[in-house]
Amino acid sequence: MTNFKINNVSKNQYFFVITIAFFLLNQCKDSNKKTHFNLIKIEKERVLALAKKYTNLQPITVTDSICERSAGGIHDFYSEGDYWWPDPENPKAPYIRKDGVTNPNNFTAHREAMIRFSQISGALASAYIITKNEEYVRLLLPHLKAWFIDEATYMNPNLLYGQAISGRVTGRGIGIIDTIHLMEVAKAIMAIENSSVVAENDLVKMKEWFATYLKWITTHEYGIKERDNGNNHSVCWALQAAVFADLTDNEDVLNNCRTMYKEVLLPQQMASNGSFPKELERTKPYGYSLFVLDAMTAICQVASTQSDNLFEFTTSDKKNISLGVSFLYPFISDKSKWPYQKDVMYWNEWPVRHPSLLFTGLYFDNNSYLSQWESLPSNFDNKEVIRNMPIRFPLLWVN
Numbered sequence: 001m002t003n004f005k006i007n008n009v010s011k012n013q014y015f016f017v018i019t020i021a022f023f024l025l026n027q028c029k030d031s032n033k034k035t036h037f038n039l040i041k042i043e044k045e046r047v048l049a050l051a052k053k054y055t056n057l058q059p060i061t062v063t064d065s066i067c068e069r070s071a072g073g074i075h076d077f078y079s080e081g082d083y084w085w086p087d088p089e090n091p092k093a094p095y096i097r098k099d100g101v102t103n104p105n106n107f108t109a110h111r112e113a114m115i116r117f118s119q120i121s122g123a124l125a126s127a128y129i130i131t132k133n134e135e136y137v138r139l140l141l142p143h144l145k146a147w148f149i150d151e152a153t154y155m156n157p158n159l160l161y162g163q164a165i166s167g168r169v170t171g172r173g174i175g176i177i178d179t180i181h182l183m184e185v186a187k188a189i190m191a192i193e194n195s196s197v198v199a200e201n202d203l204v205k206m207k208e209w210f211a212t213y214l215k216w217i218t219t220h221e222y223g224i225k226e227r228d229n230g231n232n233h234s235v236c237w238a239l240q241a242a243v244f245a246d247l248t249d250n251e252d253v254l255n256n257c258r259t260m261y262k263e264v265l266l267p268q269q270m271a272s273n274g275s276f277p278k279e280l281e282r283t284k285p286y287g288y289s290l291f292v293l294d295a296m297t298a299i300c301q302v303a304s305t306q307s308d309n310l311f312e313f314t315t316s317d318k319k320n321i322s323l324g325v326s327f328l329y330p331f332i333s334d335k336s337k338w339p340y341q342k343d344v345m346y347w348n349e350w351p352v353r354h355p356s357l358l359f360t361g362l363y364f365d366n367n368s369y370l371s372q373w374e375s376l377p378s379n380f381d382n383k384e385v386i387r388n389m390p391i392r393f394p395l396l397w398v399n
Contacts, residue, residue, distance in 0.1 A: 037362070037370050043395055044130055046378055051127035054120045055139055059146035061117075061153045065109035071170035072161040075154060077114070079178050080106040081163045094167030100283030100344045102384070111178055115386060117143055118181040122393030125188030128195070129395050137197040140188065147185075148209040149202060157213035159222065173225030176217055177236050180295075180390040186210055186247045187396035207248050214244040218253060227260075231278040232292040235265055239295050242302045258303050262313055265296065270319045274327030284343035286331070287350055291388045293324050297356040300363075301397055311363045325360045325369065332357065333372055346384045352377045355391040362398065 063074050070078035082102045084095040124140040127133070146153045162175020189210075193203055217223035218241060227237045238257045245253035269292070271277050279288035300310040300321050314320040331338045332351045343350075353376045361369030380386065391397065 036367075039394060039398055040130055042374060043126065043393075047123060047126045047130060047393070047395070050119070050123035050379075051136060051139075054123050057120060059117075059143045059153065060113045061146050062110045062113060062155045063153045064113065067107040067109070069107065069164070069166065070161055071164070073156075075156045076161050077110050077155055077159055077178070078107060078161045079111050079163050079175060080108075081165045081172070081174075082106065084165045084168075086166075095165050102345065111181070111387070114178070114181045117147060118184045118390070119392065121188035122184040122396060125191040126393045126395045129191055134195050134197045137192045137195045140192065141198065141202070144185075144189065144206055145202065148206045154209075157209050158216045158220070162222075171222070173222035174229065174233055176223060176226040176240070177233055179213075180236050180240060182210075182213075183240060183243045183390055184393055184396055186243050187393075190247055191396055210244045211248040211250070214241060214248060214250060214253060217241060231269065232276075232288060232295065235269070235292055235295040235299070238265060239299050239302070242299055246302055254303055257299065258308055258310065261296075261299050261303065261310055262315075265299075266313070266319055266321075267315045267317070270324055272317065272319070274319075274323035274325075276324070280340055284345065285340050286335070286338055286343050287346060287384075287388060289328060290332070290350060290354055290356075293328055293356045294354050294389075294391060296324060297321055297359045298391060298397070301355075301359045311360070321360065322364065325356055329357070329369065329372070332376075346382065349380070349382045349385050352380050352385060352389060354389075355394060355397070358394055358398070 062077050066074060067078050069080070070076065072078055080103075081095075081097075083097055083099050084106075085098055085101075085103050087093040087096045120143055121140060124136045128136040128140075147155055159171070159175050159179060161171040162178050163172045164170050164175075165172070189203070189206055192198055217226070217237065223237070226233055228234065229237070238260050241253055242257040245251070245257065269276055269278055276289055276292050279285060279292050282288050304310045311321055332354065335351065353373055357369040357373035357376075360366065361373060380389070
């Protein structure tokens, strides 16, 4: 039989070369999925600019502002329910609720100070991740000490007086959602803890503060109520607990958060189409849907392990985090397609760089999600957006 040749190459050699070529091509395609997205490159200019902006700021803690309506002391965090207003029929009566409509006269100074602290911590720790320049750690430490260590300025590790309502309650479990802005502070501590600039004793004290607060939100009646609230509050409770447990090496709480995600949050809050009915029934259904999905995916990002991967977990009725992102993604790409009512306030301010797109985009190698995330605003100054976007520095969350 005549041996088949193409340009002096045998048939067997030819097919061998073709096979190798296709293999390498597919490898390149797979590799491109994982390597084209450089988060440090994307974040570098923004982070370093913010770090420079925060360089000379002095710490501001809860002790810098006092509200005469607070039942707590100088070291206690205090806030007031956002949607509660004076009764126009009787100004001296207990406040009444207007869902989704923020009362601009409520006391917000402690929350604003905590958000400022979170922004400073996130920027300086992220700058340290990028540059390994320990000057950023030196700049961050006075803020950390002021909030958690210094006797004159520290915050008590509880939220007994969060989201109070005039004439009704001095504090509520629902107020625990305010400390979502401590998550990136905890993440910042994790990012700098191996720096030679951080004193071991200071690190121990900071972790002790978070361990005490974690114990409080997992055992106090306010914490239990917030855990069992049933909507985005429960999700944010679990996310906070997971982040603070990760910082303090509390594997029991982390395991409980994984179980809560799989057995309570996902099956009870997500509908069969991936939507979140408890958020859709609110007066700001779009913003709340974005918010709860961000928190859900962040739980997956923080709490997943190789043997217990929450990104992959699917309930018996086919609910998973991928379904949730698939539902909301078209309306992030084109908000005009949103089929439900518009938010009563702040409709025009959304969407921004939602971590749900980033975390699932990275995990599932979804370039559409990643491209959409990168195209959205990364810095924003609207107070409502800032309040509901506690994940502002993704380098702290993506290892």
